Amino acid sequence: MIKHIFKLIWNKKGANFLVLLEIFLAFLVLFAVLSFVFYNLDRLSNPLGFEIENRKYVLFGDLEEMDSLTRVQSLDLMKRSLEDLDLVEQVAFSNDVRPFGGSNYCHGNDDMGYHIEACYGVVDHNFIETNGMNIIAGRGFLEEDVTAAFEPIIPNKHFMDEFYPGQDMIDSIIQFQGEKQIIGVIEAYKYNGEFEESDNRALLLDRSEDDYVLTTAFLKLDPSADISFEEEISNTVQSVLKTSSFVIQDAPLLSKRANLETWIPMVALLSICAFLCINIALGLFGVLSYSISKRKGEVGLRRAIGASGSSIIQQFTMEIVLLASLAILAGILFAAQVPILDLIDVEDNIFYRGIIYAAIIILVVVTLCALYPSIQASRIHPATALHED
Amino acid sequence: MIELQNVNKVYRTKTIETTALNDINLSVPAGEFLSIMGPSGCGKSTLLNIIGLLDEPSNGSVNIAGTSVTSYNGKKIASFRNEKLGFIFQSFHLIPDLSVVDNVELPLLYRKVGSKQRRMMAEAALESVGLKNRMSHYPNQLSGGQKQRVAIARAIVGNPDIILADEPTGNLDSVMGNEVMDILTGLNSNNNTTIVMVTHDENMAKKTHKLMRLYDGAQVK
Known part of the structure; x- marks a missing residue:
């Protein structure tokens, strides 16, 4: 079945290219943001080295x-x-x-x-x-x-x-x-x-x-x-x-301000990523729903020649998941160059974690987006689908 | 081979109830070639869909190849259709993104036949309809008659007991229509395949063993 689905994807490469490109770019953005987040969270997990509670600093001029x-x-x-x-x-x-x-x-x-x-x-x-x-x-x-x-x-x-x-x-x-x-x-x-x-x-x-x-x-x-x-x-x-000419500073407040300088861009970037994922999800959902409505005849035919409802769900979900996997694979080839070529002086495992989590997030989003239209496709009455086409 | 008893099909909406089939009784023995005729909207396709397990009767019993299929669930029906039935449609229903041979292989894919065996069986089916030289073509590169022959190859590739053809010559000119009809009669006489065909064409119906006429969902006696 996987070979069959690859054939379908390959034979529709023109139509699939933009979806592939969208997922590829989303993967790279997600990889970059997640690597940045992991980098900062790793720093955050290291000990500060001194106490800030109940401490005040007096700066003399x-x-x-x-x-x-x-x-x-x-x-x-x-x-x-x-x-x-x-x-x-x-x-x-x-x-x-x-x-x-x-x-x-x-x-x-x-x-x-x-x-x-x-x-x-x-x-x-x-x-x-x-x-x-x-x-x-x-x-x-x-x-x-x-x-x-x-x-x-x-x-x-x-x-x-x-x-x-x-x-x-x-x-x-x-x-x-x-x-x-x-x-x-x-x-x-x-x-x-x-x-x-x-x-x-x-x-x-x-x-x-x-x-x-x-x-x-x-x-x-x-x-x-x-x-x-x-x-x-x-x-x-x-x-x-x-x-x-002196200033009294509150240590917890200073720490909070210093942390905000990192938290704000991190939350902003994660929000952009969440927005990106929602956009991709809605886009894919729309594309898949449209594509399935255009392929009603095919659904009817497949049901007529022996496909069960679950085979239809499997086929349509696998189509988009395999397509996403190809895009992610291409993305990994690019992203992996950062640690391999030491392009940024940061521990390699941060980038590898970025790659793994970006791939998982994209695959989960894509699978969830594919499931509903695929379930809808499996519920198409074969006689109606064959008659409508 | 096909037994229908007191089959009714009623479509209901909130405001209207439409009777598509009214008390149909039908018996098609193995090896028979039956044609069904009638004006548009008389229930021919509905009857064919019920025989092909693509639709369920509102009441009555359906017995195919010695099996009462009324109680079958979705998966069992799918498997039954795959093994026992072959379908041919007026609009061919070939998948445009797959080559001719891949289209023919489709029923075997759902039967989980190995890829080499699948290819061998598809080639044999295409050879039997005279299209072995078009294996790697795509549907949009074929004429209407050729498309229908591919559809026939797809219907026969799994050696089904019954072929159900819904106006198989409806979209073809007379020459191509006759070619397709010759293949179907050949299948019936050489392989003893039971065929049920819906048609509007009296000439095609004449080539079959038996003719059933429908009018407003009822059998014309």
């Missing part, structure tokens, strides 16, 4: 203009003043590289013949605990690390897996902007948001002799702190800095 002594004194006073507030549990500081801040400091150099490269943040010794970061090996920063012989560094797991796979590097000295001692490893630090691709990250400890400027305070608040508590924070910061 004028600190860089202060001399270093005044700055250190101001930050020390700020820390104590903020810690004195009832609902503040912990306070930490970092440079401009902060969660959802959009800043990046990156560095690369050779270390024992390997090129290591990572983006890093400069933080104080409370940063890891205040932000609820997960240490998977070694330890976090301690106050005494500020005066340790070697500058401490805490890379993330991605950094260790890429440059020192399978090695216990705790307490080892590496070259990264000078000699640094690895004292611990954090699980992750996706400071650009949940949709950020896991990459090499490191935390360096602020030592007052360095040129880094700590410009952000991180507050871990008691869960009972509500929006009105921001006023107390604001008054405290203002009384220390004697200026209103």
Whole structure:
């Protein structure tokens, strides 16, 4: 029967070409969108690396203009003043590289013949605990690390897996902007948001002799702190800095905004795809219904010479499913070039999943669209069909 | 071979009831060539459809090849039609997208005959109607007479016991009509195939063994 249906499809290739082209193009669009969605969902499933609930960030504007002594004194006073507030549990500081801040400091150099490269943040010794970061090996920063012989560094797991796979590097000295001692490893630090691709990250400890400027305070608040508590924070910061040049940010809100930047295009593209599928479904439904109405005589004849109702359903459904399969096959030949030729620097399995799911969606849509007209065809009374033709 | 007893066919709509066949009794023994004549709308095709199991009687019994088919379900009827009956239509009903030989093979496809065997049987059927040299042509490349001969080949390819022909010469000129009629009479006399033919043509009817006339759905005695 399949050979017979292929013959019918081939002998009507002119009429079938546009349907084939429509399904082929729909497959490619669906493949592209699904690959994009899978890419982002994979990123989303990786750990963020820090807590955002009950966290607020205070960004200072004028600190860089202060001399270093005044700055250190101001930050020390700020820390104590903020810690004195009832609902503040912990306070930490970092440079401009902060969660959802959009800043990046990156560095690369050779270390024992390997090129290591990572983006890093400069933080104080409370940063890891205040932000609820997960240490998977070694330890976090301690106050005494500020005066340790070697500058401490805490890379993330991605950094260790890429440059020192399978090695216990705790307490080892590496070259990264000078000699640094690895004292611990954090699980992750996706400071650009949940949709950020896991990459090499490191935390360096602020030592007052360095040129880094700590410009952000991180507050871990008691869960009972509500929006009105921001006023107390604001008054405290203002009384220390004697200026209103600072911003208080809510971490969950920042995260939500950052996520929306990815969710919006993703939902928009998926909506376009859903619209595309509905269009294809309606188009195919119309084409099939028309085609079957034009082939009433054929249905009558097939029934007369021995086709049962189920044979008719099978034949008409198989015709469109085989046609769709040919279009999908052509689509796969194109789509598979993306991972095979490494056209985009993304894991191959994302594209293969895109291919599989696009094929399944198209086949399901096509089968559902074919079933109803095929069932209608099987219900055509053979005597009526033969008489009408 | 064909036994119809007190067969009635009534078409009902919300407002009107039309009697297409009224108390038809018919007995066609094996090997007989019966023609059915009557004016348009008298129920000839309806009667042929009931004999061919393409339609059901409103009441009465239908017995084909020794089997009472009234209680058969859809699948069983389809299989019965495939094995026991061959159909020839006035408008040929060839599938335009299939070649001549593929059209002839169709009944065997539903009988699940293997492709080689199918091709062999289709070639033999086409040879018997003198069209073996047109196997790979398509219906639109054939004359009316040739199309009807292809339809005959399709009807006989599965060696049915009964052939039902609905005005097989109705769309043909007299020469081609006679050619088709010769093939049918040959099938009847050589293969002992039972044939029931609806026709408007007295000359064609004269070539058959028996003539049944219908008028307003009833047999003319």
